[in-house]
Amino acid sequence: MDAPGTWFRTDAHRSALDTERAGFLRDGLMGYRERRTAAQQAWISWEAGTRAAAAIKWEAIERLPELLESFEERLLERGAEVCWARDDVEARAHVLRILREENAKRVVKSKTMTSEEIGLNDALEAGGFDTLETDLGEYIQQLRHEPPFHFVMPSMHLRRDEVRETFERGIPGVGLLDTDDPAELTLIARRVLREAYLAADVGISGANFGVAETGHIAITENEGNARLVCALPRVHVALMGIEKVIPRLADLAILQPMLATAGTGQALTCYNSLYGGPRETGDPDGPRRFVVVLIDNGRSRLLGDPVMRDALRCIRCGACLNVCPVFQVIGGHAYGTTYQGPIGSVITPTFRGVETFAHLAHASTLCGACTETCPVRIDLHRHLLRVRALAAQAAPDPGLRAGFRGFAWLTRHPRLFRAVGRTGRFVLRATRFLAGLDGDPFARWRATRTLEAPRGPGFLGDSRRSGGTG
Amino acid sequence: MSDARASILAGVRAALAVPTERGVHADVERLPPDARAALPPVPADPSEWPAIFTQRMEALRGRCYRVVDEEEAAGVIARMAHEEGWNAVYLQDEPTVAAVSADLRARRVSAGAPAREMADCDAGITTCRALVAQTGSILVTAADGGRAGTVLAPHHVVVARESQLVPDLPDAWQVASAGRPVPSFVSLVTGPSRTADIERTLVLGAHGPIRLTVLILP
Structure with a gap:
């Protein structure tokens, strides 16, 4: 087994034995399920909603070249720049080039998993840029020098006293805190990050959707940190996977509430914002430069798979993690991937090599809870079997084969x-x-x-x- | 750079040339999706929308007042300014905002002021494009005080008209795209800023406003 597979075994085993953490995690996920069920019941038909959402994202995939071209054209009309990156190396190079062109020193980031995927933070650190994550969970994880535990809820594995200790150790001048009340801790982060937005030269964000019709990126968030990242610095760089493009603005009417309901059990997240280009004439504020970096990094390879291509419909709500019995036991870090849980086990082998990451597809009971919960109807557990089959084709195991023949x-x-x-x-x-x-x-x-x-x-x-x- | 563009688009086209295996996601139809058949129901009668909006918004811990005129709105604002001790207030450059804030004794910060000055404000008063009954959301664009004016101050006060109420999200996006080209910034604001990143405990005012108030004028 390759190194990631070995690490996975060790880490998963260790996590499985940490019953206290597992209980904490289980309680958290239980709370999610209650909220999700309630939010879902408010819909006239959740089922019809999933069909509509899947249809929109499927249309987007089938029309991908055309939609990407139109998205780019609209953005250029709006005075934005568009960069294309085949892989993580090219994507990092684009970002670093822009930062150097701008003579930037300080960078604030809102939550972007694409940035984790391309290893941007390490590159920024190596480049000498002062970089701060501004989403509370991501900020906590950054202070801990630890990757996100869950791609929607990055620090869900931490107790409040652990967050307090993280702040005491990681935030200069904060000293010893006499409280671990979440409201007080949030306020401390708010104060630190307020200064960061105001001082930053460049804001880096992700994008939940890219509207081909109008040339906007759409960002979904609760905290308002992305809004500040996109409003205050003089340059805004948005990282976006090519599969995030959607045909029409009107499509957001179903995709955004779906993302909120499936992701966090909310009817709608607090801020659903659209950004299309730099500040326009008459706008009182906004960045002077606006760049969208379109990133492939394995997505077109996944598109070429005649069975698993629907995994590109994923809107990264994280619901499949929340219901996965394996995730509940081993937690997010054992996966060793940007995208944890069932969706991560489906897409990571294609993105990063089936020989190295096929073990993830074996860490499944094939119970189908992921498929059932998916708001865009991705056939996740079937794809886990497909990954196993592809791995067996890529690296046949003569012993196993002889065993089954026997x-x-x-x-x-x-x-x-x-x-x-x-x-x-x-x-x-x-x-x-x-x-x-x-x-x-x-x-x-x-x-x-x-x-x-x-x-x-x-x-x-x-x-x-x-x-x-x- | 353009190499990458051509190569990605060519790669995507080549990938799409591979036919999807039979039986894969056969349940996804190609019909134009009808969001209204799925989303939470909203009564057709417009007279019910203000109450639904208020109820949804207050469930998210926002405050909503229906006022009869600008004078009453100014009174509500003056009371909040007094209770919360506003020293500085961000004001969008707009007649209704000016009318409802005329008597405020706080220092006035206007659009285009340095961000730090805006950040020091205790409240921000802006207009909006629409109010969405279905979700208790407020639709704002760059025209409502810019990208930062609706998120920077700890208390965001919105002055709206009853005619701005729309029933649902499809209508909200229609309002947003009514003026082509669509503004460079649009946001659907649903309740005060919030986080639950520490032990899933709800905390308001994560990075944006802790308080959100809507005043609905006739």
Whole structure:
């Protein structure tokens, strides 16, 4: 197994044993589910909404070249610049070039997972730029030098006292705090970041959608930090994956409430903002330079997959993480990816190499909770199987293949099959007393599970008796 | 740079040339989507919209007042200024805003002032483009005090007209796109700024306004 696979095993195992953290995480996700259910019930038809949203995003994918061209044309008309980046290297180079052209020193960022994907923060740090994340969760994670735990709720794994300690250690001059009240802690971050917006030369944002019809990027947020990042610095750089483009402004009427309901259980998030170009004549404020960086970085490769291409419909609501039994146990950091959970396990192998990341697709029970909850109807658990199949094709495992061939042969020989079954059951029963002792042949299995000894005559015996054909 | 553009577009076109496997997402129709058949219901009778707007907005901890004229609006504003001790207030350059803030004794900061001066304001008073009953949202654009005027001060006060009420989100976006080209900045504001990033505890005023007040004039 490649390195990420090995790390995954170790980290997932460690997380699974941290039962206190797992309980905290479970409570958090339970709260999400209650809010989500309530918000969803307010819709006339959530089902119709998911069909509409999926149809819009599917149309966008099928018309992608045309929509990207129109999006670019509208932006240029609005006085914006558009850069194209095939991969993370090109994307980082664009951003660094703009910062140098502007002689910028201070950068504020609003939440952008695309930036995590292209490793922008490390590049900015190496380039000597003073960079601050402004979304509260992202800010906490930045102070901890830790990647986001969840791509919608970056610091959901932390207790309030851990946030307090993070602030005490990470924010200069804050000293020792006598409170870990979330409102007080938020206020501290607000004060620090207020100064940062006012002093920043460049604001870097992501984009939830790109409207091809009008040349706007749409940003969905609750805190108002993105609004300040996009309003105050003299330059605004927006990072956007090419799959974020949508045909019409009117499409936002369904996509934004859907993102809010599925993502956080809100009817609508606090700010749903559109930005199209720099300050216009007559505008009292706004940046003088506005650049959109369109990033492929594996997306067109995913588009070329005749089955998994619908994963490009994803609006990054994070609902599939919140309902995933695997995510609940192992948490977000074990994945070692920008996008955690089921959607991450589907897209990361295509984005970053199926040989290196296929292990993620195996970390699934294939229960289908992700597919059921997805607001844009991505067939997630089917795609997890597809990733497994692609990995098997890319790197065949002769042992596994021989094993399955042998099993197939065995099933065609009923007498022998029964004999092997009988032997197996006998061995299991006979070794039961070894559980927990040295020399237990099933020790690894039994370490995390109860291995029941089989009872009764087995499936073949049963089906015979009930008149089946065996 | 243009290399990347050509190569990405060519890559996308080549990818799309691969036919989708049969049976994959067969449930996604190609019909023009009808948002209204899905979104939360709103009564057709416009006389019900103000009450629905008020109820939704107050559920998000915003405040909403229906006032009979500008004088009453000015009174509400003067009371808030007194209670909260406004020292400085950001005022959009607009007749209604001027009328409702005429008697304020706070220092006035107007559009185009340095951001730091705006950031020191205790409140900001602006207009809006529309009020959305369905979600209790306020539609603002760059014309309502700029990109920062509606988010920088801790208390955002919006003066609106009853005729600006629209039932739902599809109508809100229609209002936004009515004046082509669509402004460089548009935002649907739904309640005061909020976060739940620490233990999912709701905290208002994360980075934007802690208080949000709408005054609806006839």
